Amino acid sequence: MTRRLGPGKLVIATHNAGKLKEISALLHPHGVDCLSAGSLGLPEPAETGTTFVDNALLKARAAAEASGIVALADDSGLSVAALDGRPGVYTADWAERQWFEGDAGRDWYLAMGKVEGLLAAQGPDADRSAWFSCVLAIAWPDGDHAVYEGRCNGSLTWPPRGEMGFGYDPVFVPEGREQTFAEIDPAEKHTISHRADAFAKLVAEQFPQ
Template identity: 80%
Template structure:
């Protein structure tokens, strides 16, 4: 049986205050005190994994080993069928501007354009299906770990539509819908997203009967 979290302090392996707030709210009903790796001054490890699972475990284990507490990390991204699963673990990297592309930072419209450009190179009949993936990993200081994977399938559209999402949301139409993730009410999106899928599996195993 997979090891379970108790009513304890859990390190969320992030330096992003928004992500800490989102995950803390999801875990609040289970009596966990969530603190971020950033608030503890923990360094961000290099994400050298080739899969979402590897990267999520790298982040969770680093935070747990450094803090001496159990830690939760996530890794997620867009996988496009016709692009052999790319951008995948490099989802955010595709949005990172190079020195010749303008001011430093992430440009998600540029990233969406890269995906569309590669699809267009493959012709009008290209398979436009893809999925968002999310992996949640829990690590304990003694080396134990648990992994939960979530997905939401859909297709890529162009041009981008909607203003309520982020990342690649404006070009991703989830299966069974005709709106992009950026056109769907955020609360509804969060209930049906890849992160929600992974989180439901975590809750069922960690806190279920």
């Protein structure tokens, strides 16, 4: 049987206030009190993994070991079929930044342009199918862990559309929709996204009715 979370504190392995707020809202009904790694002064480990699972586990384990509290981390990104799954785990790296700028310095339009340029080079009949992946990893201080994987299939469009998303959202049209993630109301997006899929699996196993 999978080890389960109980009510109490959970470290979210992030320094992003928006991500903490989103995850806290999802777990609050289950009696979980979320703290961010940033608020505890925990360092951000280098994401040296070659898969989403590797990086999510790396971040969760680092936070659990440093804090002595159960930790949750996520790793997510965009994969493009015609680019052999790239950018994948290097999704954020394609949005180049200066070393001193932090996440605010990432150029997501540049990243979207890189993807479009590679697709355009394949001609008008290039396969534009793509998917977002999200892996959630829970790590206990004693080394135990659990992993949940979510996915949202779709296709890429150009030029970018919408103002409500972030990252590659303005060029990603989820399957069965005509709007990009950046044109869909955030509350609705959270019900169909890759992160929603992963969280549904986590909640079903960790907090069964």
